[in-house]
Amino acid sequence: MPTRARRRRQIPAERKVFYYFGMVSMVVGLLVFGSTFVSSAMHFGDFTNFDDRGSSLMGRAIVGMALMFVGGVLRSIGARGLAGSGVVLDPERARGELEPYSRMAGGMVKDALDEADIDLGARPEKVVMVKCRACGKLNEEDSKFCQECGQAI
Ligand SMILES: [Zn+2]
Known part of the structure; x- marks a missing residue:
């Protein structure tokens, strides 16, 4: 449908x-x-x-x-x-x-x-990283847990 x-x-x-x-x-x-x-x-x-x-x-x-x-x-x-x-x-x-x-x-x-390979600048999204409080590893902004140690962010 x-x-x-x-x-x-x-x-x-x-x-x-x-x-x-x-x-x-x-x-x-x-x-x-x-x-x-x-x-x-x-x-x-x-x-x-x-x-x-x-x-x-x-x-x-x-x-x-x-x-x-x-x-x-x-x-x-x-x-x-x-x-x-x-x-x-x-x-x-x-x-x-x-x-x-x-x-x-x-x-x-x-x-x-x-x-023409012209980029209007909309595509490269700015990735905001969040630092894990436990181990200091940089994780993507929307991640809920640290990639490295599994600590909740
Ligand atoms: Zn961590």
């Missing part, structure tokens, strides 16, 4: 559907839009039914552009969530929905730093 926090970190299935549906819609829009150029090229110099065909081409171009636009919007909603893409103004929710991306960006920055 995934915990709640775990589930929040993943992009919900319905948003993936949005995303892919948007992508398909964009591709279909592009094809419809592009086909207007193909058919106008095919009928180039053919002036029969010019007006009819002209308006149907216009209609297809507009439908194609609309599909691409809607597809783009759907895709960004799917990718970033309603709040994350700014459709719903809810910064708190947006942060949760954008979390996979923030984490990705953070991870990439961390990878880049690792790659």
Whole structure:
């Protein structure tokens, strides 16, 4: 059973559907839009039914552009969530929905730093040692008993 926090970190299935549906819609829009150029090229110099065909081409171009636009919007909603893409103004929710991306960006920055061997100084923890009162051996701060003599610290 995934915990709640775990589930929040993943992009919900319905948003993936949005995303892919948007992508398909964009591709279909592009094809419809592009086909207007193909058919106008095919009928180039053919002036029969010019007006009819002209308006149907216009209609297809507009439908194609609309599909691409809607597809783009759907895709960004799917990718970033309603709040994350700014459709719903809810910064708190947006942060949760954008979390996979923030984490990705953070991870990439961390990878880049690792790659460049840059250390932000967070890693080398300062180890505080505690001296055993019985034998004087230095033990780590959180140890309960002395490593050397077993005396309670
Ligand atoms: Zn000791």
